[in-house]
Amino acid sequence: MRFRVMTFGLAAIVVLVATSVTGATPVTAVRGHSVASTTAQVAVANPLDPLTADEILLTFTTIKAAKNLPPATFLPIVKLSEPPKGFVQGWSPGQPFPRKAFANAFDRSANKLYEAVVDLRANTLESWTQKMGAEPAVFFAEWENADKLVRSYAPWKQAMRDRGLDPKDIYVDTWAGPDTSNAAPPGTRILKAISFYRGALPNPYDRPIEGVVVTMDMNNLRVVDFVDSGVRPVDTTTSGSSSTQRTDLKPLVVQQPDGPSFVIDGRTVSWQGWRFRADWSPREGLVLDRIGYAQNGPVRSVINRMSLSEIYVPYAIPDANWSWRSAFDIGEYNLGEYSLSLEQNVDVPENAVFFDSVAGDTGSSGGSYEIPNAVAMYERDGGSLWDRLDPTTLERDARFARELVVTWSAAIGNYTYGVEYVFKMNGSIDVNAKATGTTLNQGISSASQGNEHGTVVTPKIAAPGHQHFFNFRIDFDVDGASNRVVEENVMSTASPGGNAWKVQETTLGSEGSRDASSATARDWRIESATKTNAVGEPTAYELEGSDTGVPYSSPTYPPLLQAPFAQHPFWVTRYKDGELYAAGDYPFQGSAGDGLTAYASPSENVNAQDLVVWYTAAFTHVPHVEEYPVMTTDSAHFHIRPDGFFDSNPALDAPK
Ligand SMILES: [Cu+2]
Numbered sequence: 001m002r003f004r005v006m007t008f009g010l011a012a013i014v015v016l017v018a019t020s021v022t023g024a025t026p027v028t029a030v031r032g033h034s035v036a037s038t039t040a041q042v043a044v045a046n047p048l049d050p051l052t053a054d055e056i057l058l059t060f061t062t063i064k065a066a067k068n069l070p071p072a073t074f075l076p077i078v079k080l081s082e083p084p085k086g087f088v089q090g091w092s093p094g095q096p097f098p099r100k101a102f103a104n105a106f107d108r109s110a111n112k113l114y115e116a117v118v119d120l121r122a123n124t125l126e127s128w129t130q131k132m133g134a135e136p137a138v139f140f141a142e143w144e145n146a147d148k149l150v151r152s153y154a155p156w157k158q159a160m161r162d163r164g165l166d167p168k169d170i171y172v173d174t175w176a177g178p179d180t181s182n183a184a185p186p187g188t189r190i191l192k193a194i195s196f197y198r199g200a201l202p203n204p205y206d207r208p209i210e211g212v213v214v215t216m217d218m219n220n221l222r223v224v225d226f227v228d229s230g231v232r233p234v235d236t237t238t239s240g241s242s243s244t245q246r247t248d249l250k251p252l253v254v255q256q257p258d259g260p261s262f263v264i265d266g267r268t269v270s271w272q273g274w275r276f277r278a279d280w281s282p283r284e285g286l287v288l289d290r291i292g293y294a295q296n297g298p299v300r301s302v303i304n305r306m307s308l309s310e311i312y313v314p315y316a317i318p319d320a321n322w323s324w325r326s327a328f329d330i331g332e333y334n335l336g337e338y339s340l341s342l343e344q345n346v347d348v349p350e351n352a353v354f355f356d357s358v359a360g361d362t363g364s365s366g367g368s369y370e371i372p373n374a375v376a377m378y379e380r381d382g383g384s385l386w387d388r389l390d391p392t393t394l395e396r397d398a399r400f401a402r403e404l405v406v407t408w409s410a411a412i413g414n415y416t417y418g419v420e421y422v423f424k425m426n427g428s429i430d431v432n433a434k435a436t437g438t439t440l441n442q443g444i445s446s447a448s449q450g451n452e453h454g455t456v457v458t459p460k461i462a463a464p465g466h467q468h469f470f471n472f473r474i475d476f477d478v479d480g481a482s483n484r485v486v487e488e489n490v491m492s493t494a495s496p497g498g499n500a501w502k503v504q505e506t507t508l509g510s511e512g513s514r515d516a517s518s519a520t521a522r523d524w525r526i527e528s529a530t531k532t533n534a535v536g537e538p539t540a541y542e543l544e545g546s547d548t549g550v551p552y553s554s555p556t557y558p559p560l561l562q563a564p565f566a567q568h569p570f571w572v573t574r575y576k577d578g579e580l581y582a583a584g585d586y587p588f589q590g591s592a593g594d595g596l597t598a599y600a601s602p603s604e605n606v607n608a609q610d611l612v613v614w615y616t617a618a619f620t621h622v623p624h625v626e627e628y629p630v631m632t633t634d635s636a637h638f639h640i641r642p643d644g645f646f647d648s649n650p651a652l653d654a655p656k
Helices: 053-066 085-089 140-151 152-164 447-451
Strands: 033-036 073-080 098-107 112-119 124-130 171-178 190-197 210-218 222-228 262-263 270-272 274-281 286-296 300-314 325-326 355-360 368-389 396-412 415-424 429-437 453-456 461-464 467-477 482-494 503-509 512-514 524-532 538-547 570-574 611-622 633-642
Touching: 033 073, 053 073, 053 098, 053 112, 053 124, 053 171, 053 355, 053 368, 112 447, 112 538, 140 171, 140 190, 140 210, 152 210, 152 222, 152 570, 171 325, 262 453, 270 396, 274 355, 274 368, 286 325, 286 415, 300 368, 300 415, 300 512, 447 453, 447 461, 467 633, 503 512, 524 611, 538 611
Parallel strands: none
Antiparallel strands: 073 098, 098 112, 112 124, 171 190, 190 210, 210 222, 262 270, 270 274, 274 286, 286 300, 300 325, 300 467, 355 368, 368 396, 396 415, 415 429, 429 633, 453 461, 467 611, 482 503, 482 524, 482 611, 512 570, 524 538, 538 633, 570 611
């Protein structure tokens, strides 16, 4: 959730910026990354290559040349307009391909959002479409605008002084709407601000200032509502910094004297039969494209595209100052724009290799900023792969596993989110959605207050309960695009010995959702409708859920209505170009009917069609004292496993 303008001059995570499309002031620095002002040529060799700095610049200049944009028009996102799936699948290296950019252009004072598509080959604005009633994600300039608005607002300054605090010592944290105050006309673009004590200490999220919420009209840059629900104690001394570090850890050295076992060509990776592209988007961050597996033959497709499509984080506290706090971190903030530069021996081991990224500055003077090491990849030990003991000779035959990890993370407000895709020698992929950082803390007057909907972590601070729902969009193409989904439920059956059970299989007939069922060990098999294996069954991969959850808010809680993927964890839809986001393209003040709710229709057949599976991994976060002041990285998992895709264990030939 929310980012922040840094007012304290710390090094890393900073947004300093930004000007309008028509403004003159150049962007200086974004989050500590240098802004690319040169025109270094980066070769684009594949239709799915992310935009280069040059292409981002060309997008800006083409839009500016084609449209007489009013002052204060911003470009909240610039990204590759991905070619249609059919084109990419028919394309081979060396052939020509289109190159187009997609951008949001937001005329702030008029509250008008446009979608632009720029043809980067022809340098022309190919389309320009107003999106009525839609709001773009929060863009960099707004962090600074909101911060200034709050700091200049006398009632907020008074509220800080009422708590014995100097307004200069406060960190202002900004969130995407909504306007729960109804103080602004319907449709107004609303940001809300909450406050934390910074003083001379690091990590202001450790020290919440409870009860004060500022609601801002960002079209007119004015405060429209202010709440001070009463003074509660503010912890001004707790510091999340670690003053000492243990010294008894000896070096653990990872060495690959002959180099890694993978081969990288552009962004295409080959490893142990696996083939895929490690792409990146300023919205979703890491995107894996064209995942396939080759075993003694051509590459067989498994998944065409996989990414984290949306995150939904609702909180448990009924207080009106909290009930609106539900974040859609991908769609409300364009999470990819906040990608971290990953570091060896911090995020990943020292044998990691990296892919760099570049993003539009979203301000926009036409600049961009580089994100070195935005995606990391490395091999690691995977423990036992398989092991068997011959009972006649007592000879053991055992093999050690190797895994390939592809990972990415982004810091948004108090949380840092990340995704790890773990490719395995047995043909499976583990998906881990990760969360770390500081819980969104609450100032309390008593322990009973803090424990009612959360956990007291210091005498003055509680960490409220909340949930993290991570929806992944998985465009399965198991041995081609024509697939079906078979739900498997384990059922006991009558038998003389009382032991019998079987797997009941149900082919899903139409678009829609399914719930998890641990009681029936429910999972879903994505089958090829065209290819069978050696035993005559359709080749298939299985999606096996592990960590999921149901929402504990009311079924009518407005943000939940915008999060169909939190209501039901498994969805299947027919593939359609442009259907990419589980809460819709514009969840910021969006509508309940967007995303999967609109994509899925009971009249659309999904049997033997090109399908997309949407799966939600989740964890219900009831904080522990040990998660203050920083929480150990937690994660929600699911597994994608071959289920008859191969004719036997594909790792039978793993080396001794
Ligand atoms: Cu959490």
